[in-house]
Amino acid sequence: KQEVTQIPAALSVPEGENLVLNCSFTDSAIYNLQWFRQDPGKGLTSLLLIQSSQREQTSGRLNASLDKSSGRSTLYIAASQPGDSATYLCAVGFDSWGKLQFGAGTQVVVTP
Amino acid sequence: GAVVSQHPSRVICKSGTSVKIECRSLDFQATTMFWYRQFPKQSLMLMATSNEGSKATYEQGVEKDKFLINHASLTLSTLTVTSAHPEDSSFYICSASTETEAFFGQGTRLTVV
Numbered sequence: 001k002q003e004v005t006q007i008p009a010a011l012s013v014p015e016g017e018n019l020v021l022n023c024s025f026t027d028s029a030i031y032n033l034q035w036f037r038q039d040p041g042k043g044l045t046s047l048l049l050i051q052s053s054q055r056e057q058t059s060g061r062l063n064a065s066l067d068k069s070s071g072r073s074t075l076y077i078a079a080s081q082p083g084d085s086a087t088y089l090c091a092v093g094f095d096s097w098g099k100l101q102f103g104a105g106t107q108v109v110v111t112p
Numbered sequence: 113g114a115v116v117s118q119h120p121s122r123v124i125c126k127s128g129t130s131v132k133i134e135c136r137s138l139d140f141q142a143t144t145m146f147w148y149r150q151f152p153k154q155s156l157m158l159m160a161t162s163n164e165g166s167k168a169t170y171e172q173g174v175e176k177d178k179f180l181i182n183h184a185s186l187t188l189s190t191l192t193v194t195s196a197h198p199e200d201s202s203f204y205i206c207s208a209s210t211e212t213e214a215f216f217g218q219g220t221r222l223t224v225v
Contacts, residue, residue: 044219051212096211103155
C-alpha cells in the first residue's frame with residue numbers, strides 16, 4: 001500500500017529565506033506527482049506537476065524535483081514571501097485517471 | 113488550466129437531513145471524478161471514484177449508502193450525504209482529470225447541526 005509522508009509538518013521562516021519541503025512515498029510505481037497549495041478553509045491550488053518520466057519542474061520561484069528510485073520529491077520555494085504562507089500538499093498519482101494519494105501536508109508560515 | 117466547479121461552497125444542515133454537492137468540469141469531459149474528504153488539520157482522504165454511467169467505487173470504510181454518488185454525465189458528478197449527522201461535518205472536495213493532470217473544485221464545507 002502506498003504511503004505518502006511529508007516532513008516537516010510545520011515550518012516557520014523569515015521573509016526572504018528559501019523554503020525546502022520534503023515528500024516521500026513508499027511505492028516507486030507512480031504515474032505522476034503533484035504539489036498543491038491550500039489556504040485555510042479553501043480548496044486546492046495546483047503548483048507543479050511532475051510526470052513519472054521527469055526529474056523536475058519549475059514555475060517562477062518554485063522548483064520541484066522527483067527521484068522515483070528513492071521515493072522522494074522536494075519542493076523549493078525561493079525568496080519566500082508572507083503570501084507564501086499556506087499548507088503545501090504533496091500527492092502521488094496512481095494512474096492516468098487522476099486518483100491521488102495525499103501526504104498530510106506542511107504548514108508554512110513566512111514572517112515579515 | 114481546466115476548471116472544476118463545485119457547489120455549494122458552504123452548507124449548514126440539520127441532523128437527519130440530506131445534502132447534495134455538485135461537481136462540474138466546465139471545459140472538459142471527465143469519465144472519472146473523485147471525491148475526497150478532509151477533517152480539520154488532516155489531509156485529504158479519497159472517499160470514492162465516480163464513474164460516468166456506472167456505479168461508484170468506494171474506498172474501504174466509506175459507507176456507500178450514506179454517501180451516494182451519481183455521475184450522470186461526462187461533466188457532472190454529485191455526492192449526496194444522506195441522513196447527515198454531526199460526525200459527517202467535514203470539507204468535501206472533488207477532482208476531475210484531463211489526460212495529464214488532476215484539477216480540483218473549490219470544496220464544500222458541510223456543517224451538520
